[in-house]
Amino acid sequence: MKIPSLKVGLIGSGAISGTYLNNMINRFEILEVAGCSDIKPERSAKRAEEYKIKDMTNDEILGDPEIKIVVNTTYPKSHYKVSKAALLAGKHVHSEKMMAVTLEEGKELVKIAKEKNLRIGMAPDTFLGGALQTARKLIDSGMIGEPFTAQAMVVRGYHADRGRWPELGFTQEPGGGIPFDMSGYYLHALVHLLGPVERATGFAQCRHPKRVRKNTKNPAFGEELELDTINSITGSLEFKSGVLGNITAVSEGFGETPRLEVYGTEGTLICPDPNNFGGQVMLKRNSLNAWGDKEFFTIPLTHGFSDGCCRGIGVADMAWGIVNDRPHRAHGDMGLHVFEIIHGIWQGTKTGKIHVLESTCEQPAPLASGYIEHGYDEYALTI
Numbered sequence: 001m002k003i004p005s006l007k008v009g010l011i012g013s014g015a016i017s018g019t020y021l022n023n024m025i026n027r028f029e030i031l032e033v034a035g036c037s038d039i040k041p042e043r044s045a046k047r048a049e050e051y052k053i054k055d056m057t058n059d060e061i062l063g064d065p066e067i068k069i070v071v072n073t074t075y076p077k078s079h080y081k082v083s084k085a086a087l088l089a090g091k092h093v094h095s096e097k098m099m100a101v102t103l104e105e106g107k108e109l110v111k112i113a114k115e116k117n118l119r120i121g122m123a124p125d126t127f128l129g130g131a132l133q134t135a136r137k138l139i140d141s142g143m144i145g146e147p148f149t150a151q152a153m154v155v156r157g158y159h160a161d162r163g164r165w166p167e168l169g170f171t172q173e174p175g176g177g178i179p180f181d182m183s184g185y186y187l188h189a190l191v192h193l194l195g196p197v198e199r200a201t202g203f204a205q206c207r208h209p210k211r212v213r214k215n216t217k218n219p220a221f222g223e224e225l226e227l228d229t230i231n232s233i234t235g236s237l238e239f240k241s242g243v244l245g246n247i248t249a250v251s252e253g254f255g256e257t258p259r260l261e262v263y264g265t266e267g268t269l270i271c272p273d274p275n276n277f278g279g280q281v282m283l284k285r286n287s288l289n290a291w292g293d294k295e296f297f298t299i300p301l302t303h304g305f306s307d308g309c310c311r312g313i314g315v316a317d318m319a320w321g322i323v324n325d326r327p328h329r330a331h332g333d334m335g336l337h338v339f340e341i342i343h344g345i346w347q348g349t350k351t352g353k354i355h356v357l358e359s360t361c362e363q364p365a366p367l368a369s370g371y372i373e374h375g376y377d378e379y380a381l382t383i
Contacts, residue, residue: 003029003030004030004323005029005030005031005032005319006030006031006032006068006069006319006322006323007032007033007034007064007066007067007068007069008024008031008032008033008034008067008068008069008070008071008315008319009033009034009035009036009037009056009061009062009064009067009069009070009071009091010024010033010035010036010037010047010061010070010071010073011036011037011038011058011061011070011071011072011073011074011082011086012037012038012039012072012073012074012075012078012082012096013036013037013038013040013043013044013046013047013073014038014043014073014074014075016073016096016311017036017047017073018047018050019309019311019312020071020073020311020312020315021033021036021047021050021051021053022051023309023310023311023312023313024071024312024315024316025051025053027310027312027316027378028312028313028315028316028319028378028381029378030316030319030320030323030378030381031069031312031315031316031319033051033053034053034054034056034061034064034066034067035048035053035054035055035056035060035061036048036051036053036054036055036056037055037056037057037058037060037061039058039074039078041055041057044056058082058085062085062086062089062091063089067091068091068092068319068322069091069092069093069094069315069318069319070082070083070086070089070091070092070093070094071093071094071095071312071315072086072093072094072095072096073096074096075170075176076096076097076098076101076170076173076175076176076180076181077101077170077173077174077175077176079095079096079098079099079100079101079175080099080100080101080102080105080106080108080109082095083095083099083100083109083120084108084109084112087109087112087113087116087118087120088112088116090116090118091118092118092119092120092121092318092322093109093113093118093119093120093121094120094121094122094123094314094315094318094330095120095121095122095123095335096122096123097122097123097124097180097181097184097185097335098122098175098180098184098335098339098342099120099122099332099335099336099339100175100339101174101175102175103339103340103343106335106336106339106340107336107359109332110332110333110336113332119318119321119322119328119331119332120331120332120335121314121315121318121328121330121331121332121335122314122330122332122335123184123311123314123330124184124185124188124274124275124330125310125311125312125313125314125315125317125329125330126185126188126189126274126275126276126277126311127188127189127192127274127329127330127364128277128305128310128313128314128317128329128330128367129276129277129278129303129305129306129310129313130277130278130301130302130303130304130305130306131271131272131276131277131278131279131280131281131301131306132189132192132193132271132274133302133303133305133366133367133369134281134299134301134302134303135193135262135269135271135281136192136193136366137302137303137366137369138269138281138283138299139193139194139262139264139269140366142266143266143267143269143283143285144262144263144264144265144266144267144268144269144283144285145264145265145266145267145286146264146265146266147193147194147241147243147262147263147264148242148243148244148263148264148265149243149244149245149262149263150190150193150194150243150244150245150246150260150261150262150263151245151246151259151260151261152186152187152189152190152245152246152247152248152259152260152261152274153186153246153247153248153249153257153258153259154178154182154183154185154186154248154249154250154256154257154258154259154275155248155249155250155251155253155255155256155257156178156182156250156251156253156255156256157251157252157253157254157255157256158171158172158178158231158251158252171229171231171251172225172227172228172229173228173229174228174229175229176229177206177227177229177230177231177251178231178232178233178249178250178251179204179230179231179232179233179249179342179345179346180229180342182249182275183233183247183249183338183342184338184339184342185274185275186247186249186260186274187247187338187341187342188274188330188334188338189260189271189274190237190239190245190247190260191334191337191338191361191363191364192363192364193262193271194239194241194243194245194262194363195239195240195241195363196239196240196337196357196360196361196363197237197238197239197240197337197341197357198238198239198240198356198357199237199238199354199355199356199357200235200236200237200238200341200344200345200348200354200355200357201235201236201344201345201348201353201354201355202233202234202235202236202246202247202345202348202349203233203234203235203345203348203349204230204232204233204234204235204345204346204349205230205231205232205233205349206227206229206230206231206232207231207232207252208227208252209226209227209228210224210225210226210227211224211225211226211227212224212225213225230346231250231251231252232249232250232251232252233247233248233249233250233342233345233346234246234247234248234249234250234345235247235248235341235345235348237341240360247341247345258272258273258274258275260272260273260274265286266285266286267283267284267285267286268283268284268296269281269282269283270282270283270284270296276309277305277306277307277308277309277310277313278301278306278307278308279306280298281298281299281301282296282297282298282299283296283297283299284296284297302369302370303367303369303370303371303380304371304380305367305380313381314328314329314330316378316381317329317330317381318330320381320382324382327362327365329364329365329367330364331361331362331364333359333360333361333362334361334362334364336359336361337357337359337360337361340357340358340359341357344357367380367381367383368380368383
């Protein structure tokens, strides 16, 4: 049987676009990439040549009636403008994280999509990877009993990146600090595992807003820099299910510390870095083993999409959702809900009040398990 395909246009041919294009072209047969564009024509021309697709302008992508989905991989400050234009042009949209800069912009995008009967989705889609899908299966099957608390933490060193990569400009601008750049991975994972949040509170701040660039590989090394976004956040979460949790994201450390753990009445689950699709899932049951010790065991992954970076799986799942008339998993309500959680914690710092979430979302359906051989993964998305 021939697999159907939907045409996709990518807007924003920067660093992450290559990963999206490679996966959408070579991994997911449901997607047919028509072309790419960028505000800098030389960048889209380079990507088009690299992936043998058409070099287009934004207007050409938005005006092409055969293109059904626009993938928005522009910089965070441009997400709202580009996604809104695509929705108004009658296209479904999948956006890189976060969906916008302000919460009002995010609400507007979701509203437009619903009014026009269009789909909007957004990254991160790492929770569709084999590791977090395996973790979801363990929770759903009762392997840790009733979950009662969870913790998520990421510490990075944006201010001190001297080796692996140059300082990333968007992380210093509104909508691009680590609470927006990285918290989404952890919060999407938590909502995927435990469902939506009822209330949130905590603290957020911009530590050392005035500083000197320390990255010796940056052409602006030694120049003064003034941050215009929060770069530290710690929050407490009350899930609708009654589970309590916390989220911490700080870009003032060194190296990287990822943590994602869920505790239940019958056991503990340690998940790998939710920035990735694979990794080790560790389970410890409360029962004692023969030696009287409580050990963590590595659980074989029950799902595929764990080998390497599968960014774009959210687009493929949206396409299958359109074809099969069922909800896609990395959906707009979830993205807006996570976005509001971050803003709610931030606002709580200013008001001293607990933020009651206005938004909510359906907990995404798990992927079908068992499709773990290369070439069969995509069948899990058809359901």
